Amino acid sequence: MAEVRIAPLIDEDCFEIGLNHLFPSADAARLAGEADWLCPDHLDPSMATVRLGMKSWLVRAGGRTILVDTCIGQHKERPRHPAWHRRASDRLLRELSHAGLAPTDIDLVLCTHLHADHVGWNTRLEDGRWVPTFPRARYAMSRREMEDWRARARHSAEPVNHGAFADSILPVVDAGLALFVTAGDALAEGVTVEALPGHTAEHFGLHVDRPQGAALFCGDAIHSPVQLLVPEWTSAFCGDPDLAIATRIAMLDRAAHEGLELYPAHFRGAGSLRIRRHGGAFRPA
Ligand SMILES: [Zn+2]
Secondary structure (H helix, E strand, C coil), X not given: CCCCEEEEEEXXXXXXXXXXXXXXXXXXXXXXXXXXXXXXXXXXXXXXXXXXXEEXXXXXXXXXXXXXXXXXXXXXXXXXXXXXXXXXXCHHHHHHHHCCCCHHHCCEEECCCCCHHHHHHHEEEECCEEEECCCCCEEEECHHHHHHHHHHHHCCCCCCXXXXXXXXXXXXXXXXXXXXXXXXXXXXXXXXXEECCCCCCCCEEEEECCCCCCEEEEECCCCCCHHHHCCCXXXXXXXXXXXXXXXXXXXXXXXXXXXXXXXXXXXXXXXXXXXXXXXXXXXXX
């Protein structure tokens, strides 16, 4: 089995969101006495606010150089989301450069799903036009999710998906760079698309075989380590909450039993984790 190299590329850290804004059904009392290890990195000590990051994962595996998700991006019009609106930061590209790579070195981008905070760096602004940031890459995505956004855009006078469909998804489709994939597709030797539905209809994970145990890049199937304690809390942004919960519990169970290492999009810091069962829930291993 070939060597796999993985590095986080951080676009934003940290951003805060109210516990009950992120998880509408959350009751902080359920964390009492259990949450010390989450504070202050992932949860403020009053337990009212969750602390998250935004990262892409750089994965070198099977002879390919892959980015999993592309975060918020730069210069995008996001008037309903002030922290993302006309954002100047180029941190993600600088982190890519620190990893010794240029945008032209990326040959595959996997969009776990098409939310605005996962596709932003798909494109960059050049002479007033949105062009693919990674011009040699194919952008793997769900055809169903792309077509869903296209249909919504057709029937809406307002920009859909915070404007991300028009400025971050359509330009790579129109450039012929979209690679429509489905669960089970192999993208390289030992690199497979996996179904993790619920957050969105066809949310994908990327499963990568490694000698030291497999890695699963799991996007928004889990948003915060708070959900290890209560996997039933699901985000306000999950399209099908019941399915998102079932997918998360099944994924965490597998990770605990198979030694699968999880690489989510929104955990802070190094941001990957191995976990173990703890009563009816989970803890870091
Ligand atoms: Zn999302």
